[in-house]
Amino acid sequence: MEIQKFTNRLRVNKQYAISTVKSYQRALEAFDKDIKKLSLDKRSLEDTSKLQVSDVEFFIWNLKNQWKSAKTCNWYLSVIRDFLQYAERSWEKVINYRYLVPMKEPDKKIDALTENQTQRLLNFVKTDQSKDELTKTRDQAIIYVLLYTWLRVSELCDIRVTDVREELQIIWKNNTLRLVYLFQEHLTLIWLYLYLRQWAWITSPYLFCSHSNNSKWSKLSRVAVESTVRDIWIRAWIETPLWPHKLRHTFATSLLRRWWNIYYIKELLGHKHITTTQTYFSATNNDLKKTQRLLQSVRGVEEEQLEPMPENIIVNNNLFTQYQRQMTPNFQTGFARGVPVQNLQWRN
Secondary structure (H helix, E strand, O other), rough: HHEEEEEEEEHHOOOOOOOHHHHHHHHHHHHHHHHHHHHOOOOOOOOHHHHOHHHHHHHHHHHOOOOHHHHHHHHHHHHHHHHHHHHHOOOOOOHHHHOOOOOOOOOOOOOOHHHHHHHHHHHHHHOOOOOOOOHHHHHHHHHHHHOOOOOOOHHOOEEEEEHOEEEEEEEOHOEEEEEEEOOOHHHHHHHHHHHHHHOOOOOOOOOOOOOOOOOOEEEEEHHHHHHHHHHHHOOOHHHHOOHHHHHHHHHHHHHHHHHOOHHHOOOOOOOOOHHHOOOOOOOOOHHHHHHHHHHHHHHHHHHHHHOOOOOOOOOHHHHHHHHHHHOOOOOOOOOOOOOOOHHHHHHO
């Protein structure tokens, strides 16, 4: 009952997505099942006053033994802390959840396609002859929209035919209205796909839909888009694994590598904090080499602009040798003795 109240609050008050609420509910039910099985006094989430810190720590330890990553364990821990915070605000006695310390996570690495892999992917979807023209155009439009916009898979599947124009209005997280900018190359592919759909008598209200008669032209699911992208990855002979969200990573990484303003990219991706956007910058050895090369190119330009040394300045070779010898450090004292400036001779 307490879990149901908590999930209803997430859905109504915080306006979380249905998939997020279900994942929270599954996590809390797994924790409740674990403590019921191990505790002798039948502790559960129904009575938070009987919970102990050791219950949470033992649950996280079991997850670690199941080869769960540190990121997954910390997510379970954050769900439990949110639930205990909700129970505390409901005037219930809870454990001091502030002492539950998360595990140390390894550095987050963002996978993205290289420029060569991106070009090979686009060339393949253009010249693929294994599918009919309707399916080929649909898959090509999916790849282009995922690669050149910030859209996620669920938002791609929810696009309707009536939404197609130069600016797509997408209902994002927490019912936030955001814009997706489509350009001529995207619109040309989409309009061609819609034209081919009319000849196939497909009347689905969604833009990307199934083409089989058995499915009654329902919208593509998340699993169907992932399967389509995986099939293209296998037949395009791309070395690294490919999934739909990796195309979003490639979109952000490509902009950052071209030195675009990171604050604009943050707004495009819809990140709340700029530190999230910075994780998309995967610095490769080639990127670091180009960055170091920039300093050398700037110095080369500055040296070309410098004026040559005047010819009327000359230093007597003997005096200069003596000056060099006397400027060497004295290893006994640790200091160097200089030559008076008057010893330098100037040509009149």
